[in-house]
Amino acid sequence: MSSLSPPPVPMELHAVNRRKLLDSLRRHLSVSDRPLHGFVFLQGGEEQTRYCTDHIELFRQESYFAYLFGVREPEFYGVIDIGSGKSILFAPRLPADYAVWLGEIKRLSYFQERYMVDMVYHVDEIDQVLHDQFTGSGKPLLYLLHGLNTDSNNFSKPANFEGIEKFERDMTSLHPILTECRVIKSNLELQLIQFANDISSEAHVEVMRNTKVGMKEYQLESMFMHHSYMYGGCRHCSYTCICATGENGAVLHYGHAAAPNDRILEDGDMALLDMGAEYHFYGSDITCSFPVNGKFTSDQSLIYNAVLDAHNSVVSAMKPGVNWVDMHRLAERVILESLKKGSILVGEVDEMMVERLGAVFMPHGLGHLLGIDTHDPGGYLTGVERPKEPGLRSLRTARELLEGMVITVEPGCYFIHTLLSAAMDKPKTSKFFNREAIDRFRNFGGVRIESDVIVTVDGCKNMTNVPREVGEIEAVMAGAPWPLKDATH
Incomplete structure (x- = not known):
């Protein structure tokens, strides 16, 4: 037996993490005289099957994405608008037979409420939504996560989606700033x-x-x-x-x-x-x-x-x-x-x-x-x-x-x-x-x-x-x- 019971998980934790990153990134951009606009753009983890079979291994979210959004489901994308501070999730558009085999297909409003974000859209809407949200001039700028993990000597995987070539991309700024945010715990x-x-x-x-x-x-x-x-x-x-x-x-x-x-x-x-x-x-x-x-x-x-x-x-x-x-x-x-x-x-x-x-x-x-x-x-x-x-x-x-x-x-x-x-x-x-x-x-x-x-x-x-x-x-x-x-x- 145990005297313990699982505590509730406050999604405010991840909202705090996003604000912490936003503050750090804005300070970095200000010091380097760069405009305070663009999007932090992360890709969540993807489900993996066991080799060539249809056996899906138990999913665990990619860690940087978990830190910022707390999302337990696979195949999501997440965005933080550097100018407005708003957070956006992009959920996969699930096929109708998902409801037969894997359970209820949740409304987008469910994810918005559960994960305490400002907006939720489908993954196939990323291109259009980000262009609509962008308030600067020229191509919208995406800050992508790419950098060396000094424990594993592996590199984090930068996000990718259909239409990403229409955006400017910064592959170096985000990783060290977000990593340092994770060092000090709230x-x-x-x-x-x-x-x-x-x-x-x-x-x-x-x-x-x-x-x-x-x-x-x-x-x-x-x-x-x-x-x-x-x-x-x-x-x-x-x-x-x-x-x-x-x-x-x-x-x-x-x-x-x-x-x-x-x-x-x-x-x-x-x-x-x-x-x-x-x-x-x-x-x-x-x-x-x-x-x-x-x-x-x-x-x-x-x-x-x-x-x-x-x-x-x-x-x-x-x-x-x-x-x-x-x-x-x-x-x-x-x-x-x-x-x-x-x-x-x-x-x-x-x-x-x-x-x-x-x-x-x-x-x-x-x-x-x-x-x-x-x-x-x-x-x-x-x-x-x-x-x-x-x-x-x-x-x-x-x-x-x-x-x-x-x-x-x-x-x-x-x-x-x-x-x-x-x-x-x-x-x-x-x-x-x-x-x-x-x-x-x-x-x-x-x-x-x-x-x-x-x-x-x-x-x-x-x-x-x-x-x-x-x-x-x-x-x-x-x-x-x-x-x-x-x-x-």
Whole structure:
């Protein structure tokens, strides 16, 4: 059961997002002495079939379009008139037999009211409507979305429609401005991200409480998905669930089609579960690590507490103006110090940092922006280069923190054969390893602890609420309620 229920979704959220973009774009045009007219023009997502079949995959809206319009249906277009500020949706003109197979054909007034826009027309009217609405001289100007996603290295798809050649097109101005709008979250956005965190946190606790030796990894995934959908109305996950146990915990993106969460849980395994639900496009991204039998060994506690100390150190240090690269280095240092204290490493931590030893145990970045996408865009501003050093080059952002950012804090410590072997063979790093201790951890897998954190005016707030301390995890797995009575968090 759950004490939560899906909150209503205020479409005012998307009206706020449109006003935010309009203000930013107008400031940009004013500074560059460009006229304040033309149209922001976006194309929504299109339904996809499974290869050549008629099986339609479950649709999820394109993220930039979702941000501005909140439309859940496919095949839409959206427009913001820069001069008047009015918003226009263009809906597909559906065939009559749609009503037989797929349900009622909605009137245009339904979409106007539901999505809080000024006007709604059909897609085949785009050309005529925009020419009618245009108040400037010459050809109407369309600001199209085209730019690089620095996480995926893919480019966003600019809108296209029949008759677009009759319009002037700007392919460069919109993307960086709209991306930066998405970086800072409004209070209405934060409410949805918080709910996604609340239901996902609750689902993680349910999985933790019901994990047993002998289960399959996919059963843990199934429990999470059931709880977040059954009680949270979250039909989509933010990403493919990672349910790694034992040595699979060292596979950073485990859970894909070739490694489909199908190992049997064995006594003595650590579990690393990275799962997050999505509610009205807005996501969560949470990782819990725990022993599948409910009791930490001394070795498991050593690695787990090294990562937990790194997680807590970063959260304590976060505030506006703090550089994210420095936070990554802080996490690395705390983990290396813990591994040295546990006699897994020997030598000076400062020297380990110089030789980038932290990247052997944590090759991924510390965290990423979170919002409508799990890896929300905006991590690298135009002209800012990604760091080149091991570990640091995997950072999805190198920015200074700003109030209103939501970012994941996800340090990890993994025993990855390929990286360990290379580092132990390299003269500059081989001296740091206690080889006997390393051999003890060869098939350990890994530990990751991940929370979603909002940067506040003078610090930050952790939006995730799951057991983190060793004692908390063992108590919950033994049947204690969560939050623990008389516990402080």
